[in-house]
Amino acid sequence: MIETDAVIIGAGPVGLYQAFQLGLLEIGAHIVDALPAPGGQCIELYPDKPIYDIPGIVQCSGRELAERLQAQVRPFNTAMHFGHLVAELATQPDGRFALTTSAGLVFNARSVFIAAGVGAFQPRALKVIGLDAFEGTQVLHQAPAAGTLSGQQVLVFGDDDVALSEAVALATSPRPQRPASVTLVHRRDAFSAAPDVVARLRAACDAQQMRFVAAQAVGVETNAGRLTSMLLIGVDGATFVQPADMVLALLGLSPKLGPIAHWGLAMAKRQLQVDTEQFQTNVPGIHAVGDINTYPGKRKLITCGFHEATLAAYGAAQRLRPGEPVLLQYTTTSPRLHKLLGV
Ligand SMILES: Cc1cc2nc3c(=O)[nH]c(=O)nc-3n(C[C@H](O)[C@H](O)[C@H](O)COP(=O)(O)OP(=O)(O)OC[C@H]3O[C@@H](n4cnc5c(N)ncnc54)[C@H](O)[C@@H]3O)c2cc1C
Known part of the structure; x- marks a missing residue:
């Protein structure tokens, strides 16, 4: 007191x-x-x-x-x-x-x-039915400490400086700490981030250190109480499954x-x-x-x-x-x- x-x-x-x-x-x-x-x-x-x-x-x-x-x-x-x-x-x-x-x-x-x-x-929530059950465990709103995501399949949602910078930082982190894969997801291939940050994202994608997917999240897949994948719908309207051990929802405040x-x-x-x-x-x-x-x-x-x-x-x-x-x-x-x- x-x-x-x-x-x-x-x-x-x-x-x-x-x-x-x-x-x-x-x-x-x-x-x-x-x-x-x-x-x-x-x-x-x-x-x-x-x-x-x-x-x-x-x-x-x-x-x-x-x-x-x-x-x-x-x-x-x-x-x-x-x-x-x-x-x-x-x-x-x-x-x-x-x-x-x-x-x-x-x-x-x-x-x-x-x-x-x-x-x-x-933090703005990623509005997908069933995802809130994983808040704080497999859904985070800021990047965890270095190395925590080592070997994991990470999906980053967002389009601003923070989202792009975090995605690139994870994808280019030193080997033992690096996730198995990093995928940035945003509904279209245009970002609100500063041009130099977008340039770093494009360079990391070109170097195949990470991927960018233009899509929106529409559902989750789970197994034994764990989130295993997100269902995404692409700009062409097709739905596809994206494996995910960790979702970073960096959608601003x-x-x-x-x-x-x-x-x-x-x-x-x-x-x-x-x-x-x-x-x-x-x-x-x-x-x-x-x-x-x-x-x-x-x-x-x-x-x-x-x-x-x-x-x-x-x-x-x-x-x-x-x-x-x-x-x-x-x-x-x-x-x-x-x-x-x-x-
Ligand atoms: C784009 C933009 C441009 C602007 N330009 C100008 C300008 O040129 N001139 C001008 O005079 N004004 C401008 N404004 C308005 C100005 O920013 C606001 O009037 C000012 O920020 C209000 O200050 P505040 O301290 O009352 O509230 P805020 O700046 O909103 O701060 C409130 C704080 O309270 C915290 N808080 C709220 N609830 C809780 C809680 N329950 N527990 C703990 N913390 C809590 C929040 O996290 C926040 O940090 C602008 C606003 C915007 C959006």
């Missing part, structure tokens, strides 16, 4: 900035994100695309913004827990909040900041609102309703900031999320330290803030 003043759900741009604003008000926070790294949509959906409307930054990429926000919050040593989906949130009799993650972390928090954006990013919808918080159109003074939900002590919230005039923009996070932090400070005035201090001139920031 981790005792803390605040838990921030989501390490997207707004969750990261929320931690910074809480830090300035000396409210200790833990950030939890289902993804393996911070940045939210900026990293998952547009890491290399330019953003032009962050105040004071003429242009930066999604990745650069995520890096700048991490650097800004660093003085506060905010604990960050990645690969944890917050599955449960419940109010305790003493007014605190119990949060439980899918990977078994439990928090006892005095306040909660939901900065969950459009939801937790989860899609956001899912998931458990948040079941926490008893007031919602409108799958977003959390908040006031505009503290960006608090209908449960005192639970705030919602960034793309996850809604209020009259809401715009899903990063700069709006930064404003929401600032006022949510002040609202929480007032609630956590009743009777104490929450003074506004400037980072430019406040010796207290300079000390906190280490400047």
